[in-house]
Amino acid sequence: MNRLNDHTVGALPAAVTRPAYDRRALNTGIVHLGIGAFMRAHMAAATEAAIAAGDLRWGIVGVSLRQPDTRDALQPQDGLYTLAIRDADAQGRPRQRLQVIGAVRALLVAPENPAGVLEAIAAADTRIVSLTVTEKGYCHDPATGALRLDHPDIANDLAHPQAPRSAIGMLVFGLQLRLERGHGPLTLMSLDNLPANGRVLRGAVLRFAEAVDPALAQRIAADCRFPCSMVDRIVPRTTDADRAAVSEALGCEDRWPVLGEPFFDWAVEDDFAAGRPDWTLGGVRFVADAEPFERLKLRMVNGTHSSLAYLGAMAGWQTVDKAIAQAPLREHIEALMRDEIEPTLADLPGLDLAAYRANLLARYANPALAHRTQQIAMDGSQKLPQRLLGTVRDRLAAGLPVPRMALGIAAWMHYLRGVDELGNAYAIDDPHAADLTALYQRTLGQGASIEAVQAMLSYAPVFGDLAGNQALAAALLSALRSLQTHGVRATLDAVNRGELGA
Known part of the structure; x- marks a missing residue:
């Protein structure tokens, strides 16, 4: 069976939605830390809708923070993967509809290439850095929300700024490099299930930046934006049986499809430092207070x-x-x-x-x-x-x-x-x-x-x-x-x- 990629996507069955835009013209506007199943079934799907409408500024660089499995599966597929939306009909029989997502332009594995992650954050075209790193990825005290400077990953990052392990370290050192190059501010956007997730992220970033250089913390506080958001879609873990079923339906092999329910919700504060996609095309609500x-x-x-x-x-x-x-x-x-x-x-x-x-x-x-x-x-x-x-x-x-x-x-x-x-x-x-x-x-x-x-x-x-x-x-x-x-x-x-x- 052939592999899903830019050369085979055009031959998929007619019922499968696939990118109709020229992926070669897609620029990178978003760097996403934690490119797991949820992000690929949620934020990437909404971004795909904005790109499909003609705004090609919002291609995504996905960063895996620990393991290379997502990169290893998707890189041979030119970043393409299938979103399978699953529910049941009135008789309780399972059904699905398939969409190939083309928004992911490149994939990085942070432990293998930490400098590449910092360069992606610092790149002139990058406008948004988003995160789905789960609650524990903020290296904070869950009871208080404060960054733990004694957390092993935070301590490592402060000692090794060229090779950060935590999402917080990557953000701060990437912003430091960006500001040194005069590339302007970014929006840093948490998509994790935390109360006031944007404020939690802002507090962690500024506390870490203060430990690096108080002047850096002041610049980030003045120039960057940290909108709060609420995300909702049930996304179960992909199994080998799911891979086989999706590949059979496509007529070509997809090593890492993602599954989701039809329900989609995303409420995000409309506070961005350097523009944003028109995510409303994918079902997003922009709100004053999330x-x-x-x-x-x-x-x-x-x-x-x-x-x-x-x-x-x-x-x-x-x-x-x-x-x-x-x-x-x-x-x-x-x-x-x-x-x-x-x-x-x-x-x-x-x-x-x-x-x-x-x-x-x-x-x-x-x-x-x-x-x-x-x-x-x-x-x-x-x-x-x-x-x-x-x-x-x-x-x-x-x-x-x-x-x-x-x-x-x-x-x-x-x-x-x-x-x-x-x-x-x-x-x-x-x-x-x-x-x-x-x-x-x-x-x-x-x-x-x-x-x-x-x-x-x-x-x-x-x-x-x-x-x-x-x-x-x-x-x-x-x-x-x-x-x-x-x-x-x-x-x-x-x-x-x-x-x-x-």
């Missing part, structure tokens, strides 16, 4: 996604659609949104929360995605502060109960034991895995008690000022005792009857 949209998404989508993932993973429900098909879990997730999360959200003109909730449950039930609960369960120490604990703080401050929020946190703690209810062992994939699993074994591993729960709450990188909170500890103890004694399904039945956290 915070209400961020809060909506982090709490309703990400918060329930994580709660569902830990409960599902512990029960042996391997994918999101299979988990949400369990009636007690669906009842819990819907009530979690309606009764505990929605009252903490600001009003958004035109938003029907009941319809949003129903749509989200339908998205979770999409059988065509097979989004694995273990994938969502990764990096819990980085995700919980952003996805769950903000809602918890707001409810506790108002004197409101948190039985369903506490069940999600308790499920994460329970997950740290490393074996599900069917006896299947799994690795804890988390930057704090060693500390957390050791803490679990010393405390909850000996059985749920108020002392054990308080010890877990004292883990400052996750819980911060929630340490010692008696109301939260009591709700967690109730949920943990039930999970450890009766299991996930019986615990869901109990919370749905109002018997937990009372």
